[in-house]
Amino acid sequence: MSAVSKNEQSGFTVAIDGPAAAGKGTISRAVAAHFGFAHLDTGLLYRAVGAMGGDPVAAARRLSPEDLARPDLRSAEAGQAASKVAVIPEVRAALVDFQRSFARRMGGAVLDGRDIGTVICPEADVKLFVTASPEVRAARRLKELRDSGFATDFATVLADVRARDARDAGRATAPMVMAEGAVLLDTSAMAIDEAVAAAIAAVAARR
C-alpha cells in the first residue's frame, strides 16, 4: 500500500499551535499542501464569532461556512474580538465537534490554533508549537496588515500582540500552552521557508 492510500485510511492529524503572528498560518498551509492534507485555520472560527456581534454563544452555535468568508476577519479588531469571545467556555464547547470531525477526515488534516494539541486533538499524530519573540511577531503582523491595506504602526501592533498573548495564555479554559509531546519551533531567527522546511521535516519524521 502506498503512503498516500495508507494515510487516506488513517486520517493523519497535524496540530499546530502558537501565539499570534508566529507563522502558524503560512506553515500550516505549506504543510497541508506538501502532504496533500486539508487545512483548517481555527482562529477564523473565533474571529467570525467575535465579528458577528450579539450573543457570542448563540453566534458560535449557529456558525456557518459563509460566516468564515467575511472579508473583515483578518483585521486587528477582529483578532482582539476573537480573543475576547475565546475565553467563554460555552463558545469553545460549541466549536469542538466541528474541529474534531475536520481533524479526523480521511486524507489527513492540519489544524492550527491555540488548543489543538492540548484540547481538540490531544491524540494528533504530530504536534508543533510555533513561536517567535513578540517584537518579531509584531513586525511580521505589521507587514501583513499593511499589505492587506490596514493602516497601523509598530507600537500599536506590538501592544495588540502582547494583549492577545496575555489573554490567550491566561484564560482558565483551554489556555495557550505547549502540548505534551509537541515539537517546539522558534521562528524568531528563521526565514519563513526555513520554518516551513523544519515543520515539514518534523511531520515527515512521524509518518
Ligand code: CDP
Ligand atoms: O492569526 P493569529 O495568530 O493572529 O490569530 P488567530 O489564530 O486567527 O486567532 C485569533 C484569536 O482566536 C486568538 O487570539 C485566540 O484568542 C483565539 N483562538 C483560540 O482561542 N483558539 C484557537 N484554536 C484559535 C484561536
